[in-house]
Amino acid sequence: MAEGRxxxxxxxxxxxxxxxxxxxxxxxxxxxxxxxxxxPMPDDRKAALQGPLPHEGQGAAAVVDHLQALMPYGVGNxxxxxxxxxxxxxxxxxxxxxxxxxxxxxxxxxxxxxxxxVERAVxxxxxxxxxxxxxxxxxxVSGTSMATIIALKCARDQALGAQVxxxxxxxxxxxxxxxxxxxxxxxxxxxxxxxxxxxxxRIPVDAQxxxxxxxxxxxxxxxxxxxFAPFLVVGTAGAVNTGAIDPLxxxxxxxxxxxxxxxxxxxxxxxxxxxxxxxxxLTGMEKADSxxxxxxxxxxxxxxxxxxxxxxxxxxxxxxSERPDYLAPATRGLxxxxxxxxxxxxxxxxxxxxxxxxxxxxxxxxDALGAVIAENCRQxxxxxxxxxxxxxxxALCPVALNILCFRFTGGPVAHYDALNAEVALRLQESGxxxxxxxxxxxxxxxxxxxxxxxxxxxDLELLVTEVQKIGAALLQEGVDGQTP
Ligand SMILES: *Cc1c(COP(=O)(O)O)cnc(C)c1O
Numbered sequence: 001m002a003e004g005r006x007x008x009x010x011x012x013x014x015x016x017x018x019x020x021x022x023x024x025x026x027x028x029x030x031x032x033x034x035x036x037x038x039x040p041m042p043d044d045r046k047a048a049l050q051g052p053l054p055h056e057g058q059g060a061a062a063v064v065d066h067l068q069a070l071m072p073y074g075v076g077n078x079x080x081x082x083x084x085x086x087x088x089x090x091x092x093x094x095x096x097x098x099x100x101x102x103x104x105x106x107x108x109x110x111x112x113x114x115x116x117x118v119e120r121a122v123x124x125x126x127x128x129x130x131x132x133x134x135x136x137x138x139x140x141v142s143g144t145s146m147a148t149i150i151a152l153k154c155a156r157d158q159a160l161g162a163q164v165x166x167x168x169x170x171x172x173x174x175x176x177x178x179x180x181x182x183x184x185x186x187x188x189x190x191x192x193x194x195x196x197x198x199x200x201x202r203i204p205v206d207a208q209x210x211x212x213x214x215x216x217x218x219x220x221x222x223x224x225x226x227x228f229a230p231f232l233v234v235g236t237a238g239a240v241n242t243g244a245i246d247p248l249x250x251x252x253x254x255x256x257x258x259x260x261x262x263x264x265x266x267x268x269x270x271x272x273x274x275x276x277x278x279x280x281x282l283t284g285m286e287k288a289d290s291x292x293x294x295x296x297x298x299x300x301x302x303x304x305x306x307x308x309x310x311x312x313x314x315x316x317x318x319x320x321s322e323r324p325d326y327l328a329p330a331t332r333g334l335x336x337x338x339x340x341x342x343x344x345x346x347x348x349x350x351x352x353x354x355x356x357x358x359x360x361x362x363x364x365x366x367d368a369l370g371a372v373i374a375e376n377c378r379q380x381x382x383x384x385x386x387x388x389x390x391x392x393x394x395a396l397c398p399v400a401l402n403i404l405c406f407r408f409t410g411g412p413v414a415h416y417d418a419l420n421a422e423v424a425l426r427l428q429e430s431g432x433x434x435x436x437x438x439x440x441x442x443x444x445x446x447x448x449x450x451x452x453x454x455x456x457x458x459d460l461e462l463l464v465t466e467v468q469k470i471g472a473a474l475l476q477e478g479v480d481g482q483t484p
Contacts, residue, residue, distance in 0.1 A: 008060065017060040022095070024068050029078070029092040032454060036431020038076040045073070076434050080454035081463070084428075084436040086240060086268050086297050089452045094302040097359035101352040108350040110327070110340025119341065119354035122361070126307050129366060130266075130273060130293070131286030137313035139345050140295075140305060140354040144267040145185040147292035147308035150320075150345050152176075152189040152232065154290060154310055155261035157319040159231035165322070169194045175223050176232030176260075177201045179211035179246055181239040183265055208398060209244035211235070213254060220258055232261045237285055238269015241438050241447070243380075243403035245269060248284025256287075264288040267306075268297040268451055269401060274370030278377060278401075289315075298373055298402075298451045301360050305353050308345075320344050376402045376450040379460060383448060386464045392471060393464070396440040405438065405445035408471035417444035422479060423470050433463050 001011055008014035077087035106115040123138040141147050157164055159174060174195055178186050180202045187197040201223070204215050220230050233255040235246040248264065255262035264270065264285050270293035272278040273285070285291065291309045295301035310316035321343035323329070329338045342348050361369075380399045387393045387406045396405040407420045420437065424446055427433045438447045446467065448460075 014060050017064050021064045021067060022099075024064070024071065025095050026092065028071055029090075029095070032078045032089075033080045035072075035079075036076075037079040037081050037434045038428055038431060039072045039074075041073040045069070077452075078454075079434075080452060080456060081433040081459045082452060083448040083450055083455070083463075084434040086449050086451055088294075088297045088300045088303075089454050090302045091300045091360070091364075091453070093363045094356050094360060097356040098302065100359075101355045104352060104355075106352045108352055108354065109342045109348045110337070111334050112337030113334070115352050115354065116337055116340070118352075118358050122354045122357050123307070123309070125361060127309055130270060130291055130309060132288065132291065132309050132311055135313065136309045136311050137316045137339075137344055138307060138309040139341055140357060141308055141345065142304045142353075143296065143306035144183070144265065144292045144294050145188065145306075146345075147306050148185045148263075148265065149189045149192055150308045151263050151290035151292055151310065152186075153193055154315050154319040155232045155263060156193050156195065158261065158315050159229070162318055165319075173199070173228045174231045175199045175201055175228045176230070176234060177203055177216055177219060178234035178265075179203050179209075179236055179239070180205050181209050181211075181241055181244060182234060182236050183240050183267065186234050186265065205244070208400065209239060209242045211246040211251065213247055213250040216251065216254055220254070220260075230258060230260055232263060233258075235262065235264045235284070235288075236269075237264050237266035237282055238272070238401055240267075241403070241440065242397040242405060243269065243399070243401035243449075244397075245281055245400060248282065249287070250284070252284045252287035255289075261289045262287060263290045264292070266291055266293040268294060271298045271369070272373050272377070272401060274366045275374040275377075276370070277374055278370075281401075295357050295360070298376070299360070299369055300372065300453055301357055305357055310344075313339075316344050320346070372453040373402075376452065376455070379450050379455060379457065380404050380448070382457060383450075383460045383464070386461065390464060390468060392468055396443060396445045402450045403447065405440045405447045407443065407445055408467055410471050411475045419471065419474055420444050420446055422474055423467055426470050426474075427463075427466065432466055433459075435463075 076082045078090055106113055108115045108119060119140055122140055124134055127134050127136040160172060178200060187200050190200045191197045201219050203211050203219055206212055223230050233251050235248045235251040237245050252262050273282050289311045293307055295305040296303045330336045341350055380402045383404050384395055384399045387395050392408060392410050394407055394409045396407060407416060408423055421444055424435060424437045435446055435448045438445055
């Protein structure tokens with residue numbers, strides 16, 4: 001029996017507490033559709049977290065009590081009527097690898113152990129399923145934001161040469177391109193890589209919110225004429241506002257012709273490739289020099305887990321590999337097993353995140369995961385039809401994948417924005433449903449994103465009637481959220 005200073009004195013008792021915790025976790029998942037979607041944390045619970053640093057431990061039984069007390073206060077994304085932002089709903093199976101990973105406690109920065117091989121297997125599966133060569137390199141990371149930073153660093157270093165890693169970006173005027181609808185993580189990566197977010201040019205979109213290829217070509221020409229150095233085109237496969245997919249083949253062609261790196265942000269949309277019916281929408285993605293996407297969104301893996309894939313592993317290595325003496329590679333022993341994840345990214349110590357992705361793929365298989373995605377897309381079109389059939393609702397964007405933006409249209413037009421903002425808040429605060437808001441062509445929209453394997457059609461029917469009910473009540477009350 002392990003008898004370290006922090007091991008249980010009473011393993012039998014600890015085991016009982018661990019089982020109690022497991023049951024509580026399973027209870028929560030089994031009842032994922034019960035109760036309010038969002039349960040805000042009450043003030044007394046927030047106050048309890050203002051307590052002092054514990055000097056004396058309370059033991060495992062107390063921990064289980066504390067954890068159980070916290071369990072109701074999540075974002076709500078495990079609930080069938082959560083459609084805010086882009087959140088995956090998770091799945092009970094993920095509890096198992098999370099337990100196994102905690103027990104193994106491996107550091108996935110490198111060395112020769114099982115986790116390294118599991119992560120490589122997951123990366124290889126990802127390259128395969130996304131249409132990149134199996135030889136592509138990659139990492140399982142915290143999410144698309146981190147994946148984007150890693151991918152764009154590869155692009156930057158290839159453009160500037162290896163000395164940029166020592167000398168910094170200096171006075172070069174690198175510029176890159178994405179659509180007006182691209183996610184803010186792209187600009188964030190420009191900022192963090194020392195390029196400045198102004199160096200990211202926002203290319204106009206068409207009526208379906210997809211980047212206009214001709215506008216991209218014009219922008220590149222204008223920048224070259226003005227002495228800038230274009231290096232990157234970012235295509236979005238599933239834009240966060242509307243689900244729009246840029247014309248990826250066209251963008252890949254322009255990037256190739258202009259000698260630019262082609263990166264695809266496929267945070268949620270890329271995974272639609274697992275559905276044979278939807279895969280054609282993503283044609284061109286397979287030409288990417290790098291791809292970023294998430295497991296924790298449409299693939300329903302628990303937070304957090306995303307992936308970066310780099311077509312050319314030597315470019316990837318050139319951007320990150322640089323080991324100090326104490327991490328020197330070996331041919332035998334625990335320090336063998338080149339190449340390590342640390343050679344492909346900024347983190348040395350890393351969690352065994354790959355394990356839950358590996359387990360998830362084994363448990364469900366890509367066919368079932370693709371079917372969830374196709375089902376959500378069908379549901380978005382169903383919602384669109386319901387909205388179109390309602391006289392007091394109006395769709396604000398066409399459904400490209402799984403997102404519908406719409407609004408309630410009662411009362412004076414000038415009040416629509418405030419009215420709809422209040423509808424979204426009341427839905428959230430009532431616990432009935434969670435959707436988020438965004439601006440579509442300057443108008444405030446109720447945004448329903450369905451990346452949820454628990455949503456049933458009846459949930460969407462309920463949403464429509466509730467929005468109408470709340471909207472009508474607000475008109476009655478003369479409330480539009482702004483006027484006193
Ligand atoms: C969610 C999202 C991101 C950011 O991904 P994280 O996993 O939250 O870091 C980037 N791009 C798009 C299109 C997204 O939907």
